[in-house]
Amino acid sequence: MSTLLSLGFGAPAALLALLALPALVWLLRMTPPRPRTVDFPPTALMRDLVPREDTPARTPWWWLAIRIAAIAALALALAHPVLDPGGADDGRSGPLWLVVDDGWPAAPHWDEITAEVSARLDAAAARDRLVVLVGTASGTDQFVEPQTPDEARRRLAVWKPAPWAEARDEPLAALAHSAETRPPGSIVWISHGADLAAPAATRAFRDALLAAAKGALLTLSLPGRVDAVALVGLDNRAEATVARLARADPSLPEAVRLAALDVKGRTLAELPVAFAPGEANAEARFDLPLDLRNDVARVEIVDRRGAGGVRLADDRWRRRAVGVVTGTGFDRDQPLLAPSHYLDAALAPFTDRRAARSGETGAAIRELIDGGVAVLVLADVGTLPKDTAAALLAWVEKGGLLLRFAGPRLAGAAPDDPLLPVTLRRGERALGGALSWASPRGLGPFAETGPFAGLAVPKEVRVSRQILA
Structure with a gap:
């Protein structure tokens, strides 16, 4: 009984056809006038004939009931019956704003969301009501003027959720401009429920939406599960x-x-x-x-x-393989003073640090190159054997990255080493006098075009002396 009470009709005028059912019954039950009797002597010869078919004097009741039921069903169908018509329509006048959260969290339940939008469009079409269909992730390049529900359905048929999060404030300006000429009667905010914005930003969007719509009724709809x-x-x-x-x-x-x-x-x-x-x-x-x-x-x-x-x-x-070769013996005698200790600490969070099994510098370099390292770090390694230097130079020319740290051994290397960016100065290289400073200085900001662009300058790093190459 509750289901029948919630039944509505989109075209109730078609129900007037039910009033014609009594007249139809009267027409179907009508029979022609009784024929006039005329004596015809030869008909006596057909008195004893048995007729093969009997024609009823009136229409059978069951046949009459079928005809009446068929006509009543046709009238009901033309009236467009709708179950619970008030569930998708608030009965207000003015355009209906359908604000849909169409960001990536809507994808798992997009079918439920579009079904909810379609039901709202059906309810608006039953009352010849205009609608505004807008997506909060569709940006500013979308039509936000009132249109017929049929026009909105054409967009709904090709609408897909965006692969990014909603930017709910973007369509607000266009909605406010639309409300100046055609204020909405009500707003339905159809959301997936996975609010990616801060609570304050969500409340600000709600207030801005109500202000743009000049206080229209706002309804929140969550057609899908909040399981993003x-x-x-x-x-x-x-x-x-x-x-x-x-x-x-x-x-x-x-x-x-x-x-x-x-x-x-x-x-x-x-x-x-x-x-x-x-x-x-x-x-x-x-x-x-x-x-x-x-x-x-x-x-x-x-x-x-x-x-x-x-x-x-x-x-x-990807984590790159980095090989480290040192030219000192502190690795075994005094590990905390060895250059490899601090290099390992710096490289471990970001790279795959590989060490050579050979203790000889030239053999260790060739072993790491053959092992496919992407970066080779030489910590205070001086003059290299010719065959090792040639192999290392060929590796660099093929795209390998060589990183050298200075020390006493590198300072004594040959000045024409092709694996150095500049020619090293012999003798004293520390600057003093007018070219030095009294107290340590910090680092300046990194250039936007350099390899350290975007990194924060560490305040604990201080430079106390300048050294010439």
Whole structure:
């Protein structure tokens, strides 16, 4: 009974056809006038004939009921019956604003969101009401003037969620301009529920929307589950590749699967990830050999639609193999004074540090070059053997990066070493007098075009003396 009470009609005027049913019954039950009797003597010969068919004097009741039911059903169909018509329409006049959150969190439940928009358009069409359909992630280049529901359906048919987050403040100016000529009667904010903005920013958008709409009724609709999960970070650490995930609703039990793929789309590893009860963040570790981890080009959440569940990795993300060769014996006698100690501490968080098994400098350099290192660090290594220098120079010319740190041994190297950027000065190189300063100085800002662009200048680094090369 409650279902029948919530039934409405889009074209109630068609129900007037039901009033004609009594007249139809009367017409169907009508029979022709009784024929006049005329005596015809030869008809006596047909008195004993048995007729093969009997024609009823009146229409059978069951046949009459079928005809009446068919005509009544046709009248009801023409009236466009709608179940619970008030659920998608508030009964107000003026254009209906449909504000849709169409960022990447909407992708998993895009079908539910478009179904909600379609129901609102149907309700507006039943009352010949204009609509404004706007997406909060679609930017400023979208039509925000009142249009018919049929025109809005054409956009809805090709609408897809954007692969980025919403920028809700972008369409506000256009909406305010539209409201100056055609103020809206009501606003329906259809959201996926995964609010990526700060609470203060969400409240500011709500207030700005109401101000632009001049106080129209605002309704919030959440047609899908608030279960968005995103990959928020990816780190290729020394021991493993770590992926960081976040979810919108910590109260829901959630378990997903992560897959690491190479550039050809082949799966290198796949593992399950479960969120702890009440926690919004989780971590997953891919324990793979370094060579396989460097082949990872894409990490994604399996069977999840949306750009938020995908992280891409390029050459900057890979851990490079770095070889370190020192020219001093402090590595064994006094490790804390050895150049390799501080180099290891600096390189460990970002690279794969490789050490040569050979203790001889030339053999160690050739071993690391043959091992495929991308960077070779020479810490206070002086003059190199000719064959080692030639092999190292050829490696540099093929794209290898050579990094040399100065020290007493390098200061005594040959001045014409081709593996030095400048010719080293012999003798005293410390500057004094007018070219020196009384107190240590800090570093200046890094150039925007240099290799250290964007890095913060460390305040604890101080320069106390200038040394000529």
